[in-house]
Amino acid sequence: MEPTRNSHATLVDLLDRVLDKGLVIQADLIISVAGVPLIGVNLRAALAGMETMLRYGVMKDWDERTRAWESEHRKKKEISVVPGEETILEMLGSYYYSDGIYTAWRMGRIFLTGKRLILYHPNFEEVLFETPLEKIKGAALETDKSFTGKERENLCLLLKSGDVVRLYALDTLKLKEALEQRMSALGLGGQEVPSLAAHDERNAISSAKGSAER
Numbered sequence: 001m002e003p004t005r006n007s008h009a010t011l012v013d014l015l016d017r018v019l020d021k022g023l024v025i026q027a028d029l030i031i032s033v034a035g036v037p038l039i040g041v042n043l044r045a046a047l048a049g050m051e052t053m054l055r056y057g058v059m060k061d062w063d064e065r066t067r068a069w070e071s072e073h074r075k076k077k078e079i080s081v082v083p084g085e086e087t088i089l090e091m092l093g094s095y096y097y098s099d100g101i102y103t104a105w106r107m108g109r110i111f112l113t114g115k116r117l118i119l120y121h122p123n124f125e126e127v128l129f130e131t132p133l134e135k136i137k138g139a140a141l142e143t144d145k146s147f148t149g150k151e152r153e154n155l156c157l158l159l160k161s162g163d164v165v166r167l168y169a170l171d172t173l174k175l176k177e178a179l180e181q182r183m184s185a186l187g188l189g190g191q192e193v194p195s196l197a198a199h200d201e202r203n204a205i206s207s208a209k210g211s212a213e214r
Helices: 013-020 050-055 061-075 170-183 196-213
Strands: 023-033 036-047 087-099 102-113 116-121 128-130 136-145 151-159 164-169
Touching: 050 061, 087 116, 087 128, 087 170, 102 128, 102 164, 102 170, 116 170, 128 164, 151 170, 164 170
Parallel strands: none
Antiparallel strands: 023 036, 087 102, 087 164, 102 116, 116 128, 136 151, 151 164
């Protein structure tokens, strides 16, 4: 087989060829010092897309083991509940996380149980936000703009600690109504939630005063 050269080939063409057809590298390397060979390296490597690898029977056992492990592992990715706790509502959602100058909406699944409100990331098996219902003073909807510039309604929670937490759900109104119904059934009050912007402004002023006093 004679090598050919295509002067009009682009990087995309090269990547497409490597992923589709594959690339085999074979090299013998000898490292010498003052004419004395010290280290010898015999290198053989195959580079291709996984579909090409599997088509030629390469890494087939590894792929089957990996798929089996991932399938079994995903079955276990369920949020743990306490005895006597049941899930009332579950939907996609996000939590506004703020730590110093770092702020971000962290995505996951919102679980409203008989005792807690939880935002859980199933892929990483991580609880992003959690609060017992008895620590919630009240809830309210607040209109905000998403990263696309479109307006949307967030659920603002006033906690007994004085913090205001902002959540967004696939159906925020449904989440708010289900939360208020459960809190009412538990005999928990529903206090009016202040504006998040006003709350942030008060916190900023308080922090500035604290820094000035120090």
